[in-house]
Each structure stands twice: as C-alpha cells, then as structure tokens.
Amino acid sequence: MVGTHERLSLATAPAYWYYEHKARYEFSKRFARDKRIIDIGCGTGYGTLYLAQVASWAVGIDIDKETICQAEKQYQKENLQFVVMDGIKLAFPDSIFDFVCSFEVIEHIEKQKEYICEIKRTLRNNGILMISTPNRITHPFAGLNPHHYKEFSPGEFESFLSSFFREVEIYGERSETKAMRLYHFPIMRMIFGLMALLGLKLLVPSSLTRVQRLVEELATGHLLNEAKPEEFRISKGGLDQSDTLVAVCVK
Numbered sequence: 001m002v003g004t005h006e007r008l009s010l011a012t013a014p015a016y017w018y019y020e021h022k023a024r025y026e027f028s029k030r031f032a033r034d035k036r037i038i039d040i041g042c043g044t045g046y047g048t049l050y051l052a053q054v055a056s057w058a059v060g061i062d063i064d065k066e067t068i069c070q071a072e073k074q075y076q077k078e079n080l081q082f083v084v085m086d087g088i089k090l091a092f093p094d095s096i097f098d099f100v101c102s103f104e105v106i107e108h109i110e111k112q113k114e115y116i117c118e119i120k121r122t123l124r125n126n127g128i129l130m131i132s133t134p135n136r137i138t139h140p141f142a143g144l145n146p147h148h149y150k151e152f153s154p155g156e157f158e159s160f161l162s163s164f165f166r167e168v169e170i171y172g173e174r175s176e177t178k179a180m181r182l183y184h185f186p187i188m189r190m191i192f193g194l195m196a197l198l199g200l201k202l203l204v205p206s207s208l209t210r211v212q213r214l215v216e217e218l219a220t221g222h223l224l225n226e227a228k229p230e231e232f233r234i235s236k237g238g239l240d241q242s243d244t245l246v247a248v249c250v251k
Contacts, residue, residue, distance in 0.1 A: 016177055016224040021103070023173060023232040024246060025050045028101050028130045031248075032058075035098035040087045040119070041105035045071025051101070052080040061085040088114045095124040102131045104244075107148040116164050120251055129165065129249040133157065135172070139243045140183035154239045157247060165249035172242025176231040178222035180243075182215065 025047040032051045039048040042060030044067055052058035060082045062068050071082045085091060087102070088111055100119050109115045119129055136142045136151040143151065152160065154170055161168045213223060234246055 016175070016180065016227040019227050019229045019232055020173070020175065020244070021047065022050075022229065023234060024103050024132055025101075027234045027246065028099075029054055031099050031128050031130060036096065037099040037101065038092075038097050038122070040100065040102040041108075042071065042082065043067055045075050045082055047103070048082070049075040049077065049080060052077050055079065055099075059083060061087065061090075063087070088118050090118050090122050092122050094121055095127075097122050098124060098127050100127070100129045102129070104132055104134070106131060107133050107151050110149045112150060112160075116161070120164055123251045125251060127251045129251070130246065131161070131249065132173070132244055132246045135239070135242055135245050138240065152245065154245055157245050161247050161249050165251055167250035169236070169248045170239065171234050171236055171246040171248065172239040173232065173234045173244040173246055174238060174242040175227070176233070177224065177227040178220045179224045179226070182220055
C-alpha cells in the first residue's frame, strides 16, 4: 500500500494529504525533543525522520516490509532506525520510550485494547502517547473505508484511552482548504456510501480523477492539490468541526 492514502508517499501525495499528515508531526515535535521516541505505523518514514531531527533516538516501525525497505533507503540518520514490526507485539523492553506517536493506525487494528496495552508497556512513567484517528462524527469518509475496523467519536476516543492512561486530552485537527468542503456535502456521502454498498472502489481524494478535479473546481473554485500548510489547525476547541482526533495521553 505504499503511495496510497493509507501509507502516504511524498513522491505521489496530493498537497492536502501531505500537509494534513505533516501538521500532526509538527504538533508532536515539542514532545519529542531530546527524547527516546517510537513512531508506530511510520509508513514511508518521512515523519519519523522529521522527529529524529530533535529526538535523541527515533524508531519507526511498520508491519509492511516493502514500506520499511523504502524508508531505510530514503532516510538515514545516526539516531534513526526503521524496523518491520507488528504494533501489538513490540519487540522492546518495558518502559524504554519517553514518547510514542501513532497517527491514523488504531482504526486499522482489530485488537485495539491489546495495541494500547503494548504501547503503555513500552512507555516510561510520565511518558506520553500522541495518537490520532478519524473523527467518526465528522470525517467525510467515516464508516466507508474497508481498511478500518473501528472508528471513534470524540467521546468514545477519550473514554477508551482514559481506561489506560491517567491523563487524556483530546484535540481536533481541521482544515480550511476550500476544496475539502465538497466532500462534506451530504450528496457526496450518499455517493460514497452507495459505492461502498456496491463494492466499488471509493474515489477518495488520494487518487484524484479528472472528474473529481472538475467537480472540485466548479463547486469550490479550488483544488485539494492547492492546499497550503497554514490551512491546517490542531486545537482543543471545535471537535465537532474536526475531521481528525488527536489525543495526548500521559502514563
């Protein structure tokens, strides 16, 4: 799945998805400085490299061997390591990491409790987990992605994580990109829902077609590929307007 929206590749990603992903790594950078960190579900590794610029030691893991091979070839740094590994079977001792980030991964995992328990095991006391997932209430493709086992509302996400961590704060990531508003229209959700029922491939914005680009331009006067980094915000307020939930959890 290298190069898809599920594993973003900088070489092929539309600007919207790149800046959406990068905003989360930018937000997490403050927690990674001089810390031992692990990026679970690192994909092609660009975000792990970004955190390695400030971390004392950074490990990126992904279950897909092809993806990790690509990351190892493309990104090299003395304090950076990439490993093929399953997130619910972390081959690390207890309390080894100061900071764990896991972006857009938990919804892909069937055994979510086991996943969080394994993360908590490898975190030191007072260590921090930053974890993101689509907002089930507002995300335009909520419930339509065949790769997702379970998605969360803000309340569900906070309740779930609070059963493992002593402190949990929920933030929301939202975009001011004009073209993304198109995918919030009820008619678009109806179209995507019908396609999912018929077993047809979702025409998600990660694989824009000429038709989609034309509709974006006509409906909004803007394209997803014209997104700008400053159009993405992560904050505590406005969860009901956020497509993505970002939780900061303290062990």
